[in-house]
Amino acid sequence: MYFRPYLWLTVFSVLGFAALIALGQWQLERRDWKLDLIGRMDARMTAPSISIGDHEAALALPVEETEYRHIELTGRFHHEEELHWFTQAGDLGPGYDIITPLELADGSFVLVDRGFVPEKLKDPAARAEGQTEGRVSVTGVLRGTVEAGALDAEDDLEKNVWFTRDVAKMAEAAGVSQVAPFLVVQDGEAPEGGWPRPGAARPQLKNDHLQYALTWFGLAGVLVGVYFAYHVSRGRLGWGKKG
Numbered sequence: 001m002y003f004r005p006y007l008w009l010t011v012f013s014v015l016g017f018a019a020l021i022a023l024g025q026w027q028l029e030r031r032d033w034k035l036d037l038i039g040r041m042d043a044r045m046t047a048p049s050i051s052i053g054d055h056e057a058a059l060a061l062p063v064e065e066t067e068y069r070h071i072e073l074t075g076r077f078h079h080e081e082e083l084h085w086f087t088q089a090g091d092l093g094p095g096y097d098i099i100t101p102l103e104l105a106d107g108s109f110v111l112v113d114r115g116f117v118p119e120k121l122k123d124p125a126a127r128a129e130g131q132t133e134g135r136v137s138v139t140g141v142l143r144g145t146v147e148a149g150a151l152d153a154e155d156d157l158e159k160n161v162w163f164t165r166d167v168a169k170m171a172e173a174a175g176v177s178q179v180a181p182f183l184v185v186q187d188g189e190a191p192e193g194g195w196p197r198p199g200a201a202r203p204q205l206k207n208d209h210l211q212y213a214l215t216w217f218g219l220a221g222v223l224v225g226v227y228f229a230y231h232v233s234r235g236r237l238g239w240g241k242k243g
Helices: 007-045 055-060 124-130 167-174 209-233
Strands: 070-077 083-089 093-103 109-118 135-144 179-186
Touching: 007 209, 055 179, 070 109, 083 109, 083 167, 093 167, 093 179, 109 135, 109 167, 167 179
Parallel strands: 109 179
Antiparallel strands: 070 093, 070 135, 083 093, 093 109, 135 179
């Protein structure tokens, strides 16, 4: 058997092979992380509900350990300060989740994601029946704050359109203070008029990382096959003595 590899082709092929294997391994690690997250989320969402009544209790909650737990609140919505987080509903297309400050008995606030409305109902006047007045009881799922990343769109404060649920930034824009360091995503029934529509309390987490890993590993295998096939076609790899 003889083999006379091209130097630079071999160098680039080895680097490419290593990169593809690394990407596949990274996807396997992401799969393990996602499975752990799904397991923790399921366990917390089936745990007993948390109940808080004031700012002190809200601050005492360790958000990292209680995220995805159900929580119960009682207070009064400040609908005039609602915020609009741009998102999509599978059956309705683009629209907004309505995030409204809920005032607790001690005058502190919790931001509550009340649910989804389509774009045509962004104006509260178009869904006045759903602007519940007086003291209300709210149940939902506790979620941590999210700060904007490098690839996120910039929030438009003038138009009240948000792309990240950054609790501190939203509270400042709404003009409320003593705000809990987390968000509550409301579940349960829709209010009068049907809007906003709850239903996003449980995140739908895709776990396609094994498929992605197999794709990267498969591409690494293809690269190896192409590398050797090219050398065979050029007469630089074969059986017997090179004549």
